[in-house]
Amino acid sequence: MITHKPSEDWFITPNGEARGYIQPHALDELWIHTGTRCNLACDFCLEGSGPDDKRLQPPKFDEVKAHIDEALNLGVKQFSFTGGEPFLIKDIITILAYASQFCPCLVLTNGTDPLLKRLAKLAEISTDNHPISLRISLDYADAGTHDLARGTGNFAKAIVALKKLHQQGFKVSVARHMAIDEDSAQVEKAFRDLFSLNGLPEDLPIIAFPDFLPPGAITEVPHITEHCMTHYHNEAQRRQFMCSNSKMLIKKNNQLQVVACTLVDDDDDYVLSDSLSASLDKRISMKHHRCYSCFAYGASCSES
Amino acid sequence: MxxxxxxxxxxxxxxxxxxxxxxxxxxxxxxxxxxxxxxxxxxxxxxxxxxxxxxxxxxxxxxxxxxxxxxxxxxxxxxxxxxxxxxxxxxxxxxxxxxxxxxxxxxxxxxxxxxxxxxxxxxxxxxxxxxxxxxxxxxxxxxxxxxxxxxxxxxxxxxxxxxxxxxxxxxxxxxxxxxxxxxxxxxxxxxxxxxxxxxxxxxxxxxxxxxxxxxxQVFSCLHQLKLNHEEKVMHDVVKDYYGKVLQTSDDLQTNACCTDSQLPNETKRILANIHDEVLTKYYGCGLVSPELLANCHILDLGCGAGRDCYALAQLVGEQGSVIGVDMTEEQLSVARKYIDYHKEKFAYQKANTRFELGYIEKLDELALSDNSIDVIVSNCVINLSPDKEAVLAQAYRLLKPGGEIYFSDVYADRRIPEHLQADSLLYGECLSGALYQQDFQTLAQKVGFSEQRVVTSRAISINNPEIIARVAGINFTSVTYRLFKVAELEPHAEYYGQQVIYLGGINGHTDVFSLDGETHFLTDKITAVSGNTWRTLKASRFNQYFSFVGDFTQHLGGFVIDKCHDVAAKKAPDEVSCCSTDTATVATVSKSCC
CATH class of the missing domain: 3.90.550.10 (Spore Coat Polysaccharide Biosynthesis Protein SpsA; Chain A)
Known part of the structure; x- marks a missing residue:
């Protein structure tokens, strides 16, 4: 049993004000973290993933099945997968085959060799079930900038993945970087041109992410108080927060744990429980530096 | 230690x-x-x-x-x-x-x-x-x-x-x-x-x-060998089908009128469906046929009795079509006689093949629309035409943007003297009409085919001492060219750091696809390409089988295969971070939550 008690910081800002929080209202989406092992080693990775990283471990099918079943009992509408690189883990095909019998699935992938190698298997399991969608990380619309961080050739591979997936009937989307000073219209156009060049739909969804900083980063962001949450957000808006309608499953210290959302797995205060139903009762404090991104930009890893 | x-x-x-x-x-x-x-x-x-x-x-x-x-x-x-x-x-x-x-x-x-x-x-x-x-x-x-x-x-x-x-x-x-x-x-x-x-x-x-x-290098070498081998196999196939005619072909004094073939096994199967009379009226060997013809609209210049047309009619499928043009009425009447026969044989609802009487240098006299043809093929015919420029210009006009003319012909390593052009023995051997290869390339360029890709090239051996004496040192080559109609092509292959990846999926080309004798794409591998290759793949029917990376913003000099390998293989410096401008995003926003 997880019995971690949150620190005082969970409830009160350093200025002595009451922290803003979210009271979860549903489990619409369950995220499953496939571990921090990745074939790439990007220094900007918000998960701190890399070829040798073992901070979070890859779960086995037998381990996640109980949680998938529990989520289904709680009325979950979607299963989503992130990592690390999900297609590196042994059981990913089995897990997707199982989960997609019940709900649509979304997998966040870098679209390079691990995915390309298992494309045929993926196509095999995606026939009769709920759709399996894939979101490929394409940081920038030009190969040079993308490959500078991800390594030469990985842009091209991601384009191959997008094109092959699209041709095989998979729903695909792109996750890109969002710079604070960018000309968003121009960036969007560059992506649309790239899609059109490669015969991809021009309206292919693009999800732009701000920089979330690596795990454990100490950064100064404004503290979100209860006042902030009630004054600048209403009930309907608060329900849009990831921690209000979703949870993430991680395997840490070889144990499956439920954390509040996809962005806070580096802080033990956000480890809520080892069961999904118990985690739904826990209020989520807005103390993490990434909570500010959700507060200010409405950051969401979901696609809707 | x-x-x-x-x-x-x-x-x-x-x-x-x-x-x-x-x-x-x-x-x-x-x-x-x-x-x-x-x-x-x-x-x-x-x-x-x-x-x-x-x-x-x-x-x-x-x-x-x-x-x-x-x-x-x-x-x-x-x-x-x-x-x-x-x-x-x-x-x-x-x-x-x-x-x-x-x-x-x-x-x-x-x-x-x-x-x-x-x-x-x-x-x-x-x-x-x-x-x-x-x-x-x-x-x-x-x-x-x-x-x-x-x-x-x-x-x-x-x-x-x-x-x-x-x-x-x-x-x-x-x-x-x-x-x-x-x-x-x-x-x-x-x-x-x-x-x-x-x-x-x-x-x-x-x-x-x-x-x-x-x-x-290994690939290029095997590719060439395969072609040589298939040519031989093809020769045997043809022998099976119309032994008697081939005996006459064997009497030919050169191997000039023989052409390479791409897919001997499939070709065998396809030829087996063609009516005997059509086959026996055919005076050549091989089948000039590029890849990926499903649903294409094809024009065959100098179709004779229609043997290639009926072969291609099977490759394009019922949604595609084949038009054969020839100037010989007798040959065309044989071709036309079997339109219904082949429709039945291929189990098509509607025949997809028709034949037009006409000269290949006067294609404008036929009711064919501009930009209406995907692929033009021709097998050892263009060099028999007195006005080769007109043939090429008409071909360019009829092709859809991104379409190609894929054809086999005989070329000489110098201009043929006039007295030899009129020599009937050489004419019959497909030699006297042969263009000097450089003159052909200039002509092609002039009418709009800026880049001429050599698919195969094979020296022609002449066995007859009489002919050897007459041609006096002229060397002949049988070449299959493919010329794409792509407006923006440059006269030379230039390099802009562009890359493509062949996704696989073209029938018969699982591991590798070759656009020409020296442009090969390994499946799923990044291949550095010239701007011309990039544009050609982009505009052609091969588009959906490739991913494209890059643009034309930076010119890096002429395209040399080895040089580009090195550029593509060069690793990005490790110490540079792409997000140096982004790292401050969260930290630099206003200190207040509102």
Missing amino acids: PTRATLVLMIKRPKLHQGKQRLAGEIGANSALVIAKSLLSCAVEDAANWPGKVVIAIAHQIDVVWATRSLKNILPAAQVIYQGEGNLGERINRVDEELRSTGHQSLVFIGTDSPMLNDNFYQHLPVKLAKSAVLLAKAEDGGVVMMASNAPWPDFSHLPWSSESLARALALCCQHECLSVTYHDSNYDIDQLVDLTRLKHDLLADERPARQRLLS
Whole structure:
């Protein structure tokens, strides 16, 4: 049993004000973290993933099945997968085959060799079930900038993945970087041109992410108080927060744990429980530096 | 701790008709030389990655200067020595003795025939060598791909070099001198054609630059061989179908009117569906047919009795169509007679083939729309036309943007003198109308086909002494060209750092697709391409089988395959972070939550 008690910081800002929080209202989406092992080693990775990283471990099918079943009992509408690189883990095909019998699935992938190698298997399991969608990380619309961080050739591979997936009937989307000073219209156009060049739909969804900083980063962001949450957000808006309608499953210290959302797995205060139903009762404090991104930009890893 | 071993590279300078005899016998001396050079680069690549000292031992004294000069950039610290005279055993003994006398204690000998030795092999070598006096890596043919020793080699002069019992004899000889022998991973040598076929598969996933270049050379070589072979097979197929006619074809004094074929097995199946009368009226061989014809609208220039049209009609499928044009009424009447026969035979609802009487240089007199044809084919006909420019100009007009004319013809290496152009014997042999190849390229360029891709090229052999006397030194070549109608093509291949990846999926081209004789795409591999290739793939029906990366913003000079390999392989510097401008995003926003 997880019995971690949150620190005082969970409830009160350093200025002595009451922290803003979210009271979860549903489990619409369950995220499953496939571990921090990745074939790439990007220094900007918000998960701190890399070829040798073992901070979070890859779960086995037998381990996640109980949680998938529990989520289904709680009325979950979607299963989503992130990592690390999900297609590196042994059981990913089995897990997707199982989960997609019940709900649509979304997998966040870098679209390079691990995915390309298992494309045929993926196509095999995606026939009769709920759709399996894939979101490929394409940081920038030009190969040079993308490959500078991800390594030469990985842009091209991601384009191959997008094109092959699209041709095989998979729903695909792109996750890109969002710079604070960018000309968003121009960036969007560059992506649309790239899609059109490669015969991809021009309206292919693009999800732009701000920089979330690596795990454990100490950064100064404004503290979100209860006042902030009630004054600048209403009930309907608060329900849009990831921690209000979703949870993430991680395997840490070889144990499956439920954390509040996809962005806070580096802080033990956000480890809520080892069961999904118990985690739904826990209020989520807005103390993490990434909570500010959700507060200010409405950051969401979901696609809707 | 073992002393760091010295790598000794036993090199014979690659020269035409020297070394690689068996391979040269199978693939030709020129190809064997290309492969030998590439193999040498692979061994040099290994030497460059070797952590210890490197010695280059040259077989011929005359080549020492060559080796010193050509390797000084890649292996600046390597010592170059001469192997000396004698058989391989004596030379190894001499090199061994010389190096040990200058302080080298641990020597690893490799040759240049084993490109599949990989990082793993070299990494584990020192540890294994430290545990034994002698370490051998056997070759599958009974030889060795590597021999290393911590002690002076015994006398090797009487060993059976180049025989299948070498490895065994070598080990026995060492053991006889009380040297312990252990074995490292065995591998294989490149001695013959079958080794190249194997190499083609084994190198697919090998990222080392010299290996990639070798793979490309191996591929080109096998591609050419395959074409030569298929041509022969095709010849046999044709023989089966209309032996009697072919006897007349065999009477031809040259092989000029024969053309290459791409898919003999499929061609066999396809030809089997064609009516005998159509087949027997055909005076050529081979089938000029590019890849990926499903749903295409095809025009066949000089279709004769329609044999190629009915073959193509099957390849385009019921949604595609084939129009055959010929100037001979008798031939066309045979073709037309069997339209319904073939519709039934192919199980089509509606016939997809029609025939038009007309001259190929006057295609404007036929009711064909501009930009309406996907592929124009022609088999040894255009060189019979008196106005070749008009043929090409009309072809350009009729092709859809991105469409191509894919055709086979005979070319000469100089302009044919007028008196020979009127020679009826040469005309019948498809020779007198042959264009000087450079003149053809100029014409093609003039009408809009800026780039001329050579799919295959084959020298024509002339057997008849009378013809040999008349053509007096003119050399003829049968060439299959493909010219794409792509408006933006440049006169020369230029490089803009662009890349494409072949996604696979073109029927019959699972591992590799070739756009022409020197443009090959390995499935799922990044291939650096010229701006012209990029635009051609983009505009053509091949588009959906490729991913495209890059644009035209930066010109990097003329396109050279090797140079572009290097650019593509160059790694981004590790210390640069792409997000240096982004890192501050969260931190720099307003301090207030609102």
